[in-house]
Amino acid sequence: MIRQLKKSYFLVPLLLGFSGCSDFLDVNVTPNNPTAVTPAVLLPTVEAGAAFANANELNRFASVIVQQLAGAAPNSTPGQTDIYAATGSDFGNQWRFELYGGTLINAQKLIELGDANSGKAYSGIGKILKAYAFSIATDVWGDVPYSQALQGEANPQPRLDSQEDIYKGNAALGIQSLFDLVREGLNDLKAESQVKPGKDDLAYAGNLTKWEQAGNTLLLKLANTISRKEPALARTVINEVLTKGTYIKTNADDLNMPFGGSVGSQDPRYFYTNESLFKDDLILSTRYLNRLKDLNDPRLPILFTKPGTDYVTIDNGFRGTLPQPSTNWSRYNAYVVGANGEGPVRLLTNFQRAFILAESALILGTPGDPQALYTEGITASMTSAGLTPAQITTYLAANPTVATLTGTNAQKLEQIITQKYIAFTGNGLEIWNDVRRTGYPRLTASLNAAGIDGTPQVRAVYVTQEQERNPYFPNPGPQTNVRVWWDID
Template sequence: MKSIVSKGYLLIPFFLGLGACSNYLDVNVTPNNPTSVTPAVLLPGAQAGTAFANANELNRFTSVLTQQLAGAANSPATYDVYQTNGADFGNQWNGEIYNGALINYQKLIELGDANNAKAYSGIAKILKAYTFSIATDVWGDVPYSQALQGEAFTAPRLDKQEDIYKGNTTLGIQSLFDLVREGIKDLDATSSVVPGADDVIFKGDLNKWKQAGNTILLKFAMTISRKEPALATAVINEVLTGNNYIKTNAGDMNFTFGASVGSQDPRYTYVYVSTFLNDLILSTRYLNLLTSLNDPRLPIFFTKPGANYVTIDNGFRGTLPTPTANWSRYNKYVVGNAGEGPVRFITNFQRAFALAEAALRLGTPGDPQALYTEGITASMTLAGLTPAQITAYLTANPTVATLTGTTEQKIAQIITQKYIAFTGNGLELWNNYRRTGYPALQLAQNAGGIDGTLPVRAVYINDELQRNPNFPNPAPQSNVKVWWDID
């Protein structure tokens, strides 16, 4: 499986472009002399790879599955009726994750450690953990501890998702939690050089990186909280005790793209520029949800070119609405004025909702109601609403503003608001839906796939099934839950 263990390190330029639905990513560059590549050159391309992994095809897949978007044509239309196979995400596995972001983070770690540039090592370890979490959350068991090791492992084993999250000393597997902790520790060390503008996310602000790393620990803890409540509780308490995590919107971990053609957010390119721009449309179901809640973010999240929002139901197979120019699509909040984005990886509202859920489910410190209100307020503020507008909305909509009912009903409220706040980040929507079952989603029209059920994992890509004998045969299909999914 040389596609993820090659000796050369792939550099994804900042100006990544989107050309075709499945074969756009053809601009990787393998340096002739990798040892001459500097951390400042590698970092922005690696970050762009993670942003593409989050916002490109996997976002289309998961945003359709979780019914914020509906598929009108091509791949999104097949995802909408739960059809997915090993031919779907080869570019994401190879170009964006393993041979893109991850191999560059590995090189950054090696360069940082060799040159006492620990600031780069720390950032790379945090982002490496985040990017590996994308891979394991999407596919389950994946190459991890033996990946990115050059010729040492030409056919790396698949580590169990449980071991990736928890670690396994016997097998030499470092947990994602410890990888992030190690990265944060590196940021405290003396560094011969620190990033500046080459760090697209935080411009070299190492304290913001520490806060982001600790908030990633909260995200990982909540991901496994149904399966491993004791471990999740311990991690959350550790972060709360350290008291250095994202607490304001200014600390959000975002990647911002350029506004010129070829450097834009893939969500913008796909729905506004590419030949596939009429593949996606706002889901009628999501419109109905936000309308029922009187949610003021609706026109901020999605366009309304005419008198009404123009949508279709998930799985719809009738005549599409015309003209297509009036379709409701991602608005500037998601894609930017001209494709800048940002891609929101880790956010203040996410932290608040996670701690609200943890306080209810795990008994960790914090007032669930106060944290829930903080999450809504942070999201609405990010969307551009004023404090007065937010207060007026919460006052006029007490069924939204106040947690009521059983613990489970309160958690359903929290996750529903988290679902709305994360509009544009389908991976987070899908992760939260799989682990909690919220918000409750009805099957799409014309549901197919495996037994007509909504996919709970992606199918391994065909190339890896053919190249690496360590992949299971037969491979798990889309109806087989990943380890942490017990809902």
């Protein structure tokens, strides 16, 4: 049962408390006086919540599955994830507080406040972030509460909508597609708005054109996710965005969410592996290290720390004696999480857009040159990581097997997805989506693999509390070896 308490949309900022943004995250107001909450107060909460939901426990789960990280503590959640063991208690907080009781209810409230205060600009942003957060939920769990969710005590036991209906819509059941939810948000951004965001907007400081670009790029991401299952629909949406021409085209347009640099406000990826009691639960995977070494990838020392003469890693599923001291372990470097935890969390990016369009041109036949778009994606990622144009040119010239798409379409797709996999280091959810739907990059089973059948998780199991309290949840539900609707690889 998804309970939406009146005060639930104040939970995330109390957890995050960004330094440098205190004017906009100081929302410790009485929940019995909701008129005190304005769109300007709530917007950064929604933005921070979306970033937190992406980068916290679900990111650790996905980053281990795709073997960029390894679980170092055998009995920890990352350690169990690494051998494919999962239970319904794994992600209760992420379901209840970070998504449904956090980002999603906050986004819904932001939409309502925007509409009530002649602030359609806020409503538009709220709908874009609501669609983004719902895409996380359905991509992780499959069928989830959607059309009947976020109604509070009016409907404490919402039905589960099928993932197909969430993506495609179902008029007979009153289900709006994620695509149409984003389109509504884009229309709101263009509507008359007497109240508009400014410095309360953590991502774009009130630049609505950039939000329009982000919304259209979200349409590309959603279409790409279902492209193997619904190629015709994906092609239609991608062509729609290309025709409009307003989407993320430069790194300066990226939808990045910043965090603070002090304890209590840091990027959750930084806090977990550098400050928390659980900081020794995760370490760089030997498999990821070897993959980047084999590619001579210059981003390796930018993505992960190298405490000595070499990186300190373990294999996925390793159950032997851990390297000592743990302070020397290779962990996310400053590019991924910030020097002191400032992040940012990269939600929608220029390199992502280029790789999506490269794949789409290759597989779906949408406009564009796959090779040019592929090169653009690599260049955007390496530029974001701090490499100079000369360094990028030198690397590509010296590594033609990376630089040039060759072979069959399947082999070319593998190259595209492998580079996207590297570029999105730190965003495990996006990588996991690609691994599931394409099978690339190719991964081999962890050591000591267990779980249902010794295979990597292709979904998360439903949280126990929902199974116990909401009769719409199957109990037992689908296990971790049952593919979600769009995953046909």
